[in-house]
Amino acid sequence: MEKIKKIGVMTSGGDAPGMNAAIRAVVRTCAYHNIDCVGIYRGYEGMMQGDFIDLNARSVKGIINKGGTFLKSARSIEFRTKEGRQKAYNALRAANIDALVTIGGDGTFTGAMIFNQEFDFPVIGIPGTIDNDIFGTSHTLGYDTALNTVVEVIDKIRDTASSHNRLFFVEVMGRDVGHIALNVGVGAGAEEILIPEEDLGLDRLLESLVRSKESGKSSSIVVVAEGDKIGKSVFELKDYVEEHMPEYDVRVSVLGHMQRGGSPSCFDRVLASRMGVKAVESLLDGKSNYMVGLLCDKIALTPLDRAIKGQSKINKELIRVSDIMTT
Template sequence: MGKKVRRIGVMTSGGDSPGMNAAIRAVVRACAYYHTECIGYYRGYQGMVNGDSVKLNARSVRNIVNQGGTILQSARSKDFLTKEGRAKAAKNLKKDEVDAMILIGGDGTFRGGKVFSQEHDVPVIGVPGTIDNDIYGTNFAIGYDTALNTVVEAIDKIRDTASSHNRLFFVEVMGRDAGFIALNSGIGAGAEEILIPEEDLGLERLLDSLERSRRAGKTSSIVVVSEGDKIGKNVFQLADYVKENLPNYDARVTVLGHIQRGGRPTCFDRVLASRLSVKAVELLLDGKRDLMVGMLNNEIESCSLERALKGKHNINKELLKISEILST
């Protein structure tokens, strides 16, 4: 049994995702409910290294549940990658009398937390916040649902132009190594093809599919491309290849980029962030440590950080089949 947790630190790290503010709010207010103090660290691990902290209470997080981004800001810290940097962070936590940390972020955040906990005996709990949704141990990460809705809304608007001008649009979405955004938004927006890193469609099969669509009477098409897809070097070269081999298509490219990270979080993400973050506080107060909280089958569960980092969140094969059927 570790020492009693009297003060909890919280920070956001890595890429921002909609709902992080809702998570911060839930951590702070859960601490207040359980008569535990809360300290926020700015810019993730860099704030811990620099000792850039702020005391938080229930009133200091008012009116942020509906805001995108993160009031604590986020950054990637080169200093924290070194033993010296982590030692400095531990010294600052001791100075702030912080007994445990809640880390809101993705796999890089959890990897750093695991090492930090082992080296300096600081209990940590990870709360998954990443639009890529590529974290093992949870069906959904904070921000994923909002990003999906942003992408679908954008593709709906692009389709209006595609239909008006008989064009083929390649729409690139985020997902460096995971195709969750591409697959689900592609189905939701009625894309003719979906290209993801987990499934190599192949250039010839893509050409065959687009040609079949043209012969079937489709005058415009949408192809959703995950940025990590391996079918071409990049989405622009992919579009050029199609233009060369299917001259009947007027192919265009839209890269949605960082609009997928912003915006007001959906109700789903606000509720998810609240549930996960309250559970994270409760786990620390119960003496638990080095875990990640997640939602599995609508129940809040926890698993070890090590398992979360080593496991793989697999693409739903049923959705792949559905996308193929619906693109007919």
């Protein structure tokens, strides 16, 4: 690997709180090591078009507390083609960029891994996605912030539920994994938690709600991950419960993209800073095709192919805790 003199940094895929903090860490670590840094607007789409901006330590002041990503994010169909990736490589070389830090999820990492294989271009990934669905890290950037955002919202929904004797189905993000639903369900004291990893079934859901009603509960909160397999949608669950428990006034709240927004938590700001430093220094140490992650509270490297192909595991102990807490 040639000596790295200039590093590009980009965000891709869905935005997540902490991405700006990670960009800041990458830029300032480059400055610390006297390496030039270039920001790439709009992910791979901007890379192909050479939409670059020179960054220095002062360029990233005042962004550590900002949600989203000031470099913007986009999904690129063209980059999935060999011609598109060649176009991106040509743009990077024309700008004398020697290595790349990509911040995003598995789609971002897949693109980075293929790009590395085709052009032997040094890449390091930083996991940024609120779903926490990346193998090789206990926490992805934005996950902790999303948990705090959702718990705060559910606390407010409970005020309304208890005031009107209502049952609320609250749908949270989590298409493939239930990390958000499980953690906020326990943290917000939900009466039931529905996640893709545990198929509760409609009958068991009904039995649980009946038990809650018989125990004296006049209102209930059910947290549902969007990828839960019980019903075709959270609205189908609502209809089913209304049909079998007409005494309940059932409402649905789909939290949607509000979960991605907001100022990152202290945890995410610190994590982003640690990951950004590790990403740059790993490239300078000659490492490539890795993802930076948090394992046992230590920053570690996982090969990109393992990060992409591996599956993040749901916390079985927390599932048992939730079963006990909903008794």
